[in-house]
Structure formats: structure tokens, C-alpha cells
Amino acid sequence: MAKKNLKVISLFSGAGGLDIGFDRAGFKTAVAVELDPSCCDTLRTNIPDLPIINRSITEVSAAEILEAGNLEVGEAALVIGGPPCQSFSLAGMRKGLDDDRGKLLFEFVRIVRETLPKGFVLENVKGLTNWDKGRAMNLLIEELSKPIVFNGVVYKYQIAPPRVLDAVNYGAPQFRERLILVGNRIGKPYEYPKPFETPHKTVWEAIGNLPEPDQPSETAKRVAGCIKDRIEKYGY
Template sequence: MPKKIPVISLFSGAMGLDLGLEAAGFEVVLAVECDEQAVATIKANRPSLPVIKSKIEDVSTAEMLKKAGLKAGGAFVVSGGPSCQSFSTAGARRSLGDPRGGLFRHFMRVVEETRPKFFLMENVKGMLSAAIKHRPLNERGPGFPPLEAEEELGSAFRVIVTELRRLNYYTAFDVLNAADFGTPQSRERIIFIGSRDGKRITLPKPTHAEHPKKHQKKWASLRSAIGRFSEIDSPGAKLIASQEKYLKMIPEGGNWRDLPEADQKEALGGAYHSWGGRSGFFRRLSWDKPSPALPTTPNAKATMLCHPTELRPLSVREYARIQQFPDDWKFSGSISSQYRQIGNAVPTGLGQALGMAILDAWNRRNGLAQLGTVETHNEDLVRRMASRPVTMLNPPSMRKKNGNENSTEWDQSRLKKRSDSTQYSATTQVTKAA
């Protein structure tokens, strides 16, 4: 095994995942990133690191290997997180229908053509439940046609599993919370680690917990990251007058639900009549808890991250501390770009834990697994995947079109048109060995 295992970093961004892997003993030898301002960040901090500034779909694996000084089938790692917006629970969730959703196929292409010893892919947890085709909520339920198979929740994940199996690696996956690995942020990501040689992979076990058990520490708090941090004229987003008006009334750790009832409707506007927790609206953070997952915009109406005691959003440097970037790490570009780069990054503590899991599998001398297998060892995740609904409906009060059937009858009608083997074939393959 080389002294430092080389890593080809795809979708590198501000290098959060890369810094974590380096802390575990790896060496990033190439970064592939198309965002100009993120590339400037990489060059500002790693001036000697080869960078390919291009969309991954426009880069050949031959060019990557040449720039990295590696050969196909060598002892190295390919890592990255294909653009996750299309799998996020926020927004339209166009999934594989969004060009960004198909970027995971280019990740697969690079793995297939370079044949690294291991690969590491991360993404938002929403990848598990995303549909290939998105049907708007107001076009589901009684009075509308049954869902097609590609419109069912989880259909995109079945495609992803099929693609992973086709690589003929042994692949293990799980959903991990960065807070469980010492990061002052509750941020869940789905992680895939693949072994070309069939080395058995164990995803890292939590070192921290909200309610610690033996040998665990308590979750790191926001205070531990930024409580004593101060920077003169630290750049950051601003609040508008209407946001300040309501945030003044919200206590530490609260959100719009802590406003007087008479003000809630005005504060939320049209969102007041929607459903769901809407916990990000007028949210003020708590000193003694981890931060929520950092969005790319801390002063947007639905993704507010207000300082626990001051009337302002978290600053760029506070964002960086929560993601565990070194204090001397330089971020290039506009303020909005810096927030985006940091918000999209993987916390370095989680990256380091993943690197250690790869090292553990790399050094494993026995217990080879069957190639082409994709599995999780998390039994609770298996149960949740097996019992998840295949669609979500607006509550009856929000449905604009009603048929003669109720939602249960509509579900049954849809179920009759769906083959169990179509719905569960890929998931069954995942769960059999779990």
C-alpha cells in the first residue's frame, strides 16, 4: 500500500470532503470542478494541485488519469458528490429528469473506465426517495390518473442501485449524520463505498450521539464551533426589514411558530396555508445544539439561519467553522458563491470518518464479498425503505380536483397497475444481504 493513497476528486467544490480524506491519510492528486469561483478557491489553497476546470461530461477519463499521474486499475480512490439539488427534498425534485440528476452516471462512467481500487460517492438523503419523473403534488390523488412506475417515490434509487451493480464492485451504503462524527451540524447524507476487489466494507460507527452511549461523546454544539469566534467585519448576508421585524420576536432555538399567532400568517405569506413543518422559516439557532444542515442561502425565507443571539444570519466564516474548514482556508468569489461552496461541502469530520472506513477495508485480508452486490448493514434503514410510501398527497383541503374515489381507493387502483417485481426488485437485491 502506498504511503498516501491517491484520490481523484470529482465535483470538488471547496474541497470539504477532500480535506476530510486528507486528514485520514489520503492525498488528493486531481480535482475536477466546473464552477469558476470554486476552482479559484481550490487554487488559492492548493496552488500546486492539478485542476481540470470543466463539466465532467466534457472530460475524458484518459485526461483525468494523465493529469493525476495514474493508470486505470491502479491503487487509488475516486470520490465525489454528484450535484444533489435534483434529489433534494426542497424544490421541484426533478431527479433523473434534471440534467444534474444524471451526473451520477458520469461518476459511474469515471469509475467504470478508471477502475479505482475504491470509490466513494455521497449525496443527499433525498436520493433514497426521489422519483425518476416528478409529478406535481396538485396533480396526484383522486381525480388524476394512477402514477406511472417512474413517478413513484424510490424509482430513481432503483436505477442508481442497478447502475452500481453493473460496475461489478462490492458496494455498501448507509445514511450517516455528520453530527454523529463530531461535526457541530446535523446533516444526513447517503454514502456509497465500493471495492473493486470485493473487500468487505463497514461504514463508520458513530463516535458521538445526542444521547451518548458507552464510548460515545455528546453531539458537538454550535457554541463549540462559533461561540468564541470573532472576526472584525466578517462578511455575510443581510436581513431585510421584514425579516428583522419577526426575528426580533423569536427566541434562541425557535422559529415562526414562536411568533404571536396574529403575526404568523403575515410572516409566512402563502406558505402559511401549506403543510409540513416549515421549520426553516424565521429560524433562530440554538447555542447548545448542533446547527441544522447548512443551506446555500442563510437569509432565504424558508432556509433562515439566524445567529442565536444577534439579529443577523450566520457569516461566511461561521459557516466555514460549522463545516470544519481550517480557519486559514480561503474562499473565492462573491459572498453568495462562498455560501454556496461551503453549504454544498461535506463536513471534514464526516469525510475523515469515511476515509478511515476505506482504509480499514483496504487493509482487510479476508472475508471477500460477492462482486456486483449493493447492500446496507443498517436494518432500520432496510425497514424504512421497505415500508416507505410510493407517493405523497396534499391534504384533502388543498386538493383542487376531486374525483368520486377517496385517496385510499386511488392508492389501491394504482397498486393494481404496479408489479411487485417492478417496484421492489432492485430494493430486494439491496436488502437480501442486509
């Protein structure tokens, strides 16, 4: 598949961290869906030509996403995203599927099933694996594995066993464990990347050569001052 055809539908895009990684791997985000307006501003600054739907995914149809990304059903290479993780995080109250944010996992499933990408990558916290003895994880895999009939053809996603990966093992100067779930409908077995054999990178090695920072701008001060409000509105 030519790189120009590796189009991505990005859900729960945040400031675009996952998109940057896929861009560096040869993919191109065709459309992003993100609720937080501050994150959307960041996306527009860094990816000026990216179509962004600034609404809750619960209010957005698959048809609208496809239209915004100039895509047909089945054309996207991937749907990617990290649905809100607070409901499953070990640092939170762990209400899981009893929390509206936890139920957003199945909005990811809906968009995958209705846009029919060739594959998907879902990222979330480690705590999703053991919430309610694995019930959420099992239900998620069950829903993603159900056959899909489109234009008389039956499609089914082959899902690799979920894996918890630690970013520090792949060159990031941070211990950050995240659950990764990968699936595809083209019959390709998937193997998760092996950890680097090199020593862990330190923060100084990563950013120690950056110049001294400027004084924070008025915009930075404004954003810092609204963090509490954003947590109350968006949960992070």
C-alpha cells in the first residue's frame, strides 16, 4: 500500500501525540474528532490543513467523519485513539463502565464498525485490563470481533492479544505503561514491537540541549489558569 493511501481517522485526538507517531510511521491523519477546544487549537496550529470535528464523539456520526476526511467506507487504513481513561485508571475512582467516560470505549467500537478501516489501534491505561476482573476488556474485544456485513460482504477483525507496553523501553525518557489493542480485517498477524536493547534514555539526554525557556506568554498563563476548569469540564 502506497504511503499516500495510509489515511487515518483519529478519535479522542487530544493535542495530537498519537497522530505525530503515526505521521512519522508514514500515515496521514485525514480527520480528527476532539472535544476539548484547547486541544483543537493545538491541532490546528501544528496541522493546519487537518479537518477537525470539535464535538463529543457521541454527537458525531460515522458518515460525518467520513465526509470530513473525504473518505469512503473501508478506505481508511486505521482508526486510532485513546478513549478517556480516568474511569479505569488506578489513580482514579475506577467506576469503569459505570462512568459515562468509560462508556466512550464503545464509541470507538462504533466508529470502527461503521467506517470499516483496514485496522485499528486503541490506547488506554493499564487499569483497563483488570477492571471488574477483566469484564470491560473482554466486552471490548467481543464487540470489536463481531462480524460486519457491508455491501453483501462479511468482514471480521482479527485482534492481537492486548499488551501493556512501557514507553521507557522504546526511547521515551519516562516510565509510562499503556495498554495497546491492535486489530485488522485483512488477515495479517500482528506482533508488538520488541523493547529496545539500548539503556533507558534520561530526560537530560532527551531535552538537555534545549535553549533556556522564554518567560511564559500571556496565552500560556491563561491556559495554566484554566486547568482546574478544564478538569471539571473534560475530566483531565
